[in-house]
Amino acid sequence: MTAPPNDCLARNEWICGAYLSTRRQILLDAVVQHLQLTALSVLVGLVIALPLAVLARRWGWAAGPVLAVTTILYTIPSLAMFSLLLPLYGLSATLVVAGLVLYSLTLLVRNILAGLRAVPEETRQAARGLGYGPVRLLLTVELPLAVPAAMAGLRIATVSAVSLVTVGAIVGFGGLGNLIYAGMNTYFKAQVLTASVLCVLIAVAADLLLLAVQWLITPWTRAGRARAAPRRRRARVRAAGAKAGRA
Amino acid sequence: MSTLTATWHWLADPAHWSGDDGVRHRLFQHLVLTVVCLALSCLVALPVALVLGHLGRGGALAVNISNVGRAVPTFAVLVLLLLTPVGRWGEGPTVVALVLFAVPPLLTNAYVGMREVDRGVVGAARGMGMTGRQMLLRVELPLALPMVLNGVRIAAVQLVATATIAALAGGGGLGRIITAGFNLASTPQVVAGALLVAGFALVVEGVFELAERLAPTWTRAGR
Numbered sequence: 001m002t003a004p005p006n007d008c009l010a011r012n013e014w015i016c017g018a019y020l021s022t023r024r025q026i027l028l029d030a031v032v033q034h035l036q037l038t039a040l041s042v043l044v045g046l047v048i049a050l051p052l053a054v055l056a057r058r059w060g061w062a063a064g065p066v067l068a069v070t071t072i073l074y075t076i077p078s079l080a081m082f083s084l085l086l087p088l089y090g091l092s093a094t095l096v097v098a099g100l101v102l103y104s105l106t107l108l109v110r111n112i113l114a115g116l117r118a119v120p121e122e123t124r125q126a127a128r129g130l131g132y133g134p135v136r137l138l139l140t141v142e143l144p145l146a147v148p149a150a151m152a153g154l155r156i157a158t159v160s161a162v163s164l165v166t167v168g169a170i171v172g173f174g175g176l177g178n179l180i181y182a183g184m185n186t187y188f189k190a191q192v193l194t195a196s197v198l199c200v201l202i203a204v205a206a207d208l209l210l211l212a213v214q215w216l217i218t219p220w221t222r223a224g225r226a227r228a229a230p231r232r233r234r235a236r237v238r239a240a241g242a243k244a245g246r247a
Numbered sequence: 248m249s250t251l252t253a254t255w256h257w258l259a260d261p262a263h264w265s266g267d268d269g270v271r272h273r274l275f276q277h278l279v280l281t282v283v284c285l286a287l288s289c290l291v292a293l294p295v296a297l298v299l300g301h302l303g304r305g306g307a308l309a310v311n312i313s314n315v316g317r318a319v320p321t322f323a324v325l326v327l328l329l330l331t332p333v334g335r336w337g338e339g340p341t342v343v344a345l346v347l348f349a350v351p352p353l354l355t356n357a358y359v360g361m362r363e364v365d366r367g368v369v370g371a372a373r374g375m376g377m378t379g380r381q382m383l384l385r386v387e388l389p390l391a392l393p394m395v396l397n398g399v400r401i402a403a404v405q406l407v408a409t410a411t412i413a414a415l416a417g418g419g420g421l422g423r424i425i426t427a428g429f430n431l432a433s434t435p436q437v438v439a440g441a442l443l444v445a446g447f448a449l450v451v452e453g454v455f456e457l458a459e460r461l462a463p464t465w466t467r468a469g470r
Contacts, residue, residue, distance in 0.1 A: 075452045076445045077408035079415070083425050083441035086434055087250040156317065163320040167412060170429060177322060184326040184416060192330060196323035203318035 009190065016190035023191070026179070031198060034175025037168065038161045038206070041097045045104030045157060052105075053112035054138065063113065070106040078103070078167045086171075096168035103164065104157035111153025115146030148221060151214040155207055162203040176202075253435035254442070263439075270424065270443065277420040277447060280410045284342060285403055288349035293395070296354045300361025300391070301383045309358035316351035321409050324348075325416040341410065341418035348409045349402040356398025360391030400455040407448045421447060 008016035020027070056063040076084075081099045089095035119142050127141045166177030174181065176195040183191035215222075257263060264270045299305045324347060328340035364387045372386040388395075414422025424440030 072449065075404055075448045077411040077422075077448055079408075079411045079422055079425055080441040080444035080448070083428075083437045084445065086437050086441075159314075159318050163318060166320040166322040167415070169322070170415060170426070177320070180320075180323055180326050181415070184329060187330060189330050192323070192326050196320065196327060199320050199323055200318055207318070 012187065012189050014189045014193050016194075019190040019194060027194065027198070030176045030179050030195065031202070033173070033178075034162070034165055034199070034202060037093065037096055037100065037165045037173065037175055038158065038202075041100030042104050042154070042158050042161055044097065045101045045108055046154065048101070049105050049108035049112060053109050053116060056109070056113055057116040066109060067113075070109050073102050074106040078164050079170065082167065082170060091171045091173075093173040095171055096165065096173045099168075100161050100164055104161055107153045107157040107160070108150070111156075112146055112150045115149030116142055118149065119145045144218075147218050148214065151210060151218075155210045158206045158210060159203045162199060162206060166199060250434055250438060254438045257433075257435040257439045258442075268423070268427065270421075273419065273421050273423055274443070274447070277407070277410055280338070280341065280345065280413075280418075280420055281403065281406045281451070284345040284349060284406055284410075285399070287342075288346050288353055288402060288406075289399065291346065292350045292353035293357055296357035297361060297383065297388065297391075300358045301379065301387060303362065306358065306362065309354050313351040313355040316348060321348055321412050322415060325413055325418070329416050338418060340416060341413040341420075344413065345406055345409050349406050352401040352405060353398045356401065357391065357395045360394025360398075361387055363394065364390045396455075396459070400452075400459075403451050403455065404448060407444075407451050411444050 007018050009018050009022075052066055056066045073081075078099065081102065082095060085095050085098050089098060123141065123145070124137065127137050132141065165175045166180060168174035169177035169181035172178065176199050179195040180192050182188070183195065258270075266272065296309060299309055321344065325340055325344045328334060328343055331340075333339045333343055368386060368390065369382060372382045377386070410418070410420045411422035411425075414420055414426045421440060421444045424443065425437055428434070428436030428438075428440055
């Protein structure tokens with residue numbers, strides 16, 4: 001008779017090298033699904049949020065209702081949001097993406113609108129004086145100046161989406177959340193810990209990636225950084241305080 | 248359309264409101280979890296944040312803890328806690344997870360609020376001979392109150408959401424109606440539970456909005 005195996009999997013340890021090597025394909029599939037769900041929902045959110053924010057900026061009266069609706073959407077807990085969409089999309093990946101789009105929409109509209117509103121009136125008038133029409137003004141002056149605020153929103157939206165995808169496990173499309181859910185039902189410690197750590201790593205990597213993208217596309221913010229540093233730090237502290245988390 | 252009517256029938260059925268799995272009991276659990284954990288989190292976070300803000304120390308920690316809190320999935324923390332010894336104390340994992348996710352917004356907002364108090368005002372208070380404790384309680388805290396309360400509001404909304412996800416990991420609360428609905432493959436029950444949770448979250452947000460409007464002018468956030 002062969003003796004029962006006595007490796008870390010059999011002992012159900014939290015950290016287990018054998019788990020990583022034997023379940024490599026499962027982990028890879030879950031990570032890919034996690035990345036796809038996150039990227040798709042943030043991109044769709046961005047595509048919808050941009051025109052909404054521009055319209056809300058053009059017509060002042062639209063800003064109030066747009067912000068009110070997005071605030072209400074953001075208040076709804078994620079599990080309830082996915083459940084409310086169930087009659088529309090059934091048990092599908094679309095349901096998870098739709099729910100996440102609604103959350104990222106909220107963050108992006110608010111941040112892009114704040115960025116557009118922060119463009120100095122003198123800058124706008126200077127561009128008009130140079131003969132810029134409304135479309136050219138928007139595309140070449142206002143939107144580029146709103147990029148830092150928009151990117152701040154995009155980073156929060158992406159990091160939140162990475163963490164919220166896990167709740168999609170309730171409909172079977174949760175990326176690493178599926179592994180956490182299955183691991184919970186079988187008390188599989190190594191699987192739960194590995195999937196959780198991977199989630200956090202994806203969130204951190206996505207945040208750093210977007211930070212690098214922002215650094216590349218806004219070269220003008222780097223000029224004169226030394227002089228503006230103290231003021232900017234205070235502004236960042238204030239912005240961090242105003243942001244809300246989401247579960 | 249048929250889902251909507253079925254949902255309405257589910258909600259209108261008195262049998263679904265009574266008993267241990269009934270709406271009334273779940274609503275009560277959700278409320279108790281939210282209130283108790285909000286009080287606990289305030290007790291933990293606010294003294295630390297106010298003292299750090301007064302001293303002007305630990306700013307990087309207080310601000311970054313919110314970003315860390317956002318990157319860590321609530322669901323993962325709940326399951327991890329469930330598999331540790333904490334998981335054996337009934338609602339233990341839920342309470343610990345709720346407090347963990349409510350503390351960062353409280354800490355960050357209270358700290359930032361304290362640091363945003365006009366330095367000239369603080370200097371004047373010092374010039375009048377106030378001690379550190381008097382400055383903290385009579386000058387900085389009243390002026391930082393709008394930000395502190397904004398943090399409490401964000402924490403409360405976060406608590407409602409986290410308590411809902413706790414149902415996935417076996418915790419009590421309104422989320423259990425949703426998870427039970429999924430297990431029974433009953434869409435009307437899932438949607439009814441979701442409506443109850445969304446309504447609960449909006450009521451909590453509304454209570455804070457109302458409190459903010461009724462409060463004296465100086466406690467309002469300047470926006």
